[in-house]
Amino acid sequence: MRDVAIIGVGMNKKWGELWEVSLRDLFVEAALNAIENAGVDHIDSMYVGCMSSGLFTGQEHVGAMMADYLGQCPVPATRVESACASGGAAVRAGFMEIASGMSDIVLVGGVEKMTDVDGDEATYALATAADQEWEAFNGVTFPGLYAMMAVAHMHRYGTTVQQLASVAVKNHLNGSKNPRSQFPMKITVDTVLNSVMVADPLHILDCSPITDGAAAIILCPADRAKALCKNGAPVKIIGSGQASDTIAFHSRADLTTIESTAKAAAKAYAMAGKKPEEMQVVEVHDCFTIAEIMVTEALGLVEKGKGGPAVESGETAIDGRIPVNPSGGLKSKGHPVGATGVAQMVEVVEQLRGESGDRQVKGARLGMTQNMGGTGASSLVHILEVM
Amino acid sequence: MSTARAWREYPRRYRYEAATCKKCGKVFFPARLICDACGHREFEVKPMARTGTILAHTVIRVPPAPFKDQAPYAMAVVEMDAGPRLTCQVVDLQEGQLKVGQKVRLEFRKVFQEGPAGPIQYGYKAVPV
Numbered sequence: 001m002r003d004v005a006i007i008g009v010g011m012n013k014k015w016g017e018l019w020e021v022s023l024r025d026l027f028v029e030a031a032l033n034a035i036e037n038a039g040v041d042h043i044d045s046m047y048v049g050c051m052s053s054g055l056f057t058g059q060e061h062v063g064a065m066m067a068d069y070l071g072q073c074p075v076p077a078t079r080v081e082s083a084c085a086s087g088g089a090a091v092r093a094g095f096m097e098i099a100s101g102m103s104d105i106v107l108v109g110g111v112e113k114m115t116d117v118d119g120d121e122a123t124y125a126l127a128t129a130a131d132q133e134w135e136a137f138n139g140v141t142f143p144g145l146y147a148m149m150a151v152a153h154m155h156r157y158g159t160t161v162q163q164l165a166s167v168a169v170k171n172h173l174n175g176s177k178n179p180r181s182q183f184p185m186k187i188t189v190d191t192v193l194n195s196v197m198v199a200d201p202l203h204i205l206d207c208s209p210i211t212d213g214a215a216a217i218i219l220c221p222a223d224r225a226k227a228l229c230k231n232g233a234p235v236k237i238i239g240s241g242q243a244s245d246t247i248a249f250h251s252r253a254d255l256t257t258i259e260s261t262a263k264a265a266a267k268a269y270a271m272a273g274k275k276p277e278e279m280q281v282v283e284v285h286d287c288f289t290i291a292e293i294m295v296t297e298a299l300g301l302v303e304k305g306k307g308g309p310a311v312e313s314g315e316t317a318i319d320g321r322i323p324v325n326p327s328g329g330l331k332s333k334g335h336p337v338g339a340t341g342v343a344q345m346v347e348v349v350e351q352l353r354g355e356s357g358d359r360q361v362k363g364a365r366l367g368m369t370q371n372m373g374g375t376g377a378s379s380l381v382h383i384l385e386v387m
Numbered sequence: 388m389s390t391a392r393a394w395r396e397y398p399r400r401y402r403y404e405a406a407t408c409k410k411c412g413k414v415f416f417p418a419r420l421i422c423d424a425c426g427h428r429e430f431e432v433k434p435m436a437r438t439g440t441i442l443a444h445t446v447i448r449v450p451p452a453p454f455k456d457q458a459p460y461a462m463a464v465v466e467m468d469a470g471p472r473l474t475c476q477v478v479d480l481q482e483g484q485l486k487v488g489q490k491v492r493l494e495f496r497k498v499f500q501e502g503p504a505g506p507i508q509y510g511y512k513a514v515p516v
Contacts, residue, residue: 120452127451133396134417138475138498138510139447139454140462145474147445148464155443155487200446250464250472255443 003222007229008038015213015334023113034216039230044103049090049110050338055125083129087341088371088380109216110342129374146288147199152255163308165192167289175328177358182334211334215343239272239383249375260379261298276300283344341371352386400510406430416471435469453499
C-alpha cells in the first residue's frame, strides 16, 4: 500500500444560506480552489461526498454532474453516500484509490445544498439517516435521538446542561475567528439555555444549522507530494479507520458510547502508530453538543464520562490540553452534511500548515478528524501529519 | 406511504411479533433474516410481551410534518422485557413518569395521518404502568 498525502485544499469563501449559489456551483467553487491550491494541472479521478442531493434539490448522479461542470470529463467520478459521514467516506475512497496505485492525483469533494427546500423538507431529508421504519415512523427527529443520548449520558455520568451548552459556547468562540463560518457570533451558556427548546434537553443552540457549502482536497502519493505541492507543506494521511453500528440508536449495546467512532479510531491509531494523547488538533462531528462530548470520549481524548467536565474546564479550547473543533465545528462553521467530512480535513491541513490565523493551534504537527453518519451508525477517523 | 409498505409491517406494529433465534435465543424486533449474534438463520416468530422499561427519553417540540398536530409529545427508547429495544411515543403520562427506569406497556394507537384525508397509520405507543 502506498502512503498518501494531501497537497491542496479548498472551500467556499463563506458557508451559510447561499440562495444565489446552485448545488453544482457550490461544489465547483470549492474544487477549483483545491486544484489551484495544489497547483496540479490535471486530476485522474474524483469522488463526491453528498448525502441527499435528491431530496434537497431533486438531483441525483452528482458524480458525473460535478465532473462535467468542473470541466474534467471523462475522468471517473463517483458519488459516495454515508449520510452525514459521506464526506469522510469519500476521503477514504480517494485515499484507497491512491494507496492501491490505481490513480496518482485524486480530487475528493463534499457538497450539500440544503436551503432549496423548507424546514419541514430538510428535517425529513435528514431523518432518512435514521431507521425510517422503526424510528422516524414513530415521530422521532434527529434532535430527538441526540436528546435521548444526552439524557442517557446525564443519567449515567451526571453530565449537565451547562456542560452541553459549553460545547456551543466554545465552538462559536472558535467560529468567530473563522471567516468561512456561517454563525460567527459569540454566545454564552445563558444564551444557549434561554434559546428555544427543540427536544428536551437540547435547545436550538445545541444543534448544528442547515447550511449550503462544499469543500475539496487533492490527494497524491506521498513520495510525489513535495514535488507536486505548490502551496504550503504536504500533509500525510497516516491513519484511516471506518466502522459501522446498528442503524437504529435504540439497538446500540451502550446508549452512552459511540462505538463506531471508538472502533474506527482504534484502526486509525493502529495504522498511524499513534496514541490519543499525541493528537494536537482535532476536528469532530459536533452535530449536537452532546455529540462532541461523547465523541471526545470515544476517541480516547478524555476519560469515559468526563467529556462534559473537559469542555467546561477549557481542556478542549484552542489553547487547552487537546484543542477540539478550532474551526468552530459543525455548530458555528455550519453543517452542509456531505461536505462536513471533507471540510474537517481542510481545517486540519490548514492547522498543520500553520495557516489558520487567529484560531491557529500553535505548533500543531499531528491532527485528527472524526466524521459520523446518523446517530453514529457510520464513523470515519483520519489521522494527519505534516510532511 | 405506500399501502404495501404499511401493510407488510402490520404483524410488528399491530401484534408485536418478534423473532427468536432458534440457536442462541436472541430476540429481534423487527425480525431479520440472519442472527447478528450467532449467524443462525432459523427463528421462531411470536408476539412478545408488551411490557418494558424506559432507558432514555425526550420531548419533541419541533416535530416532523405528519406529527405537527401532536406536538409537543414525549418519546423514549424502551427496553422490552423480552429483550429487544424500540423507539416510540410515550402517552397518558402523569407528572414525573417520563424518567429513566419507568415501566411501560405498549398500546395500539394512531401514530400519524398523512394529510387531512390521507391514510391513518397505526402502531404502538408506550403507556406508563
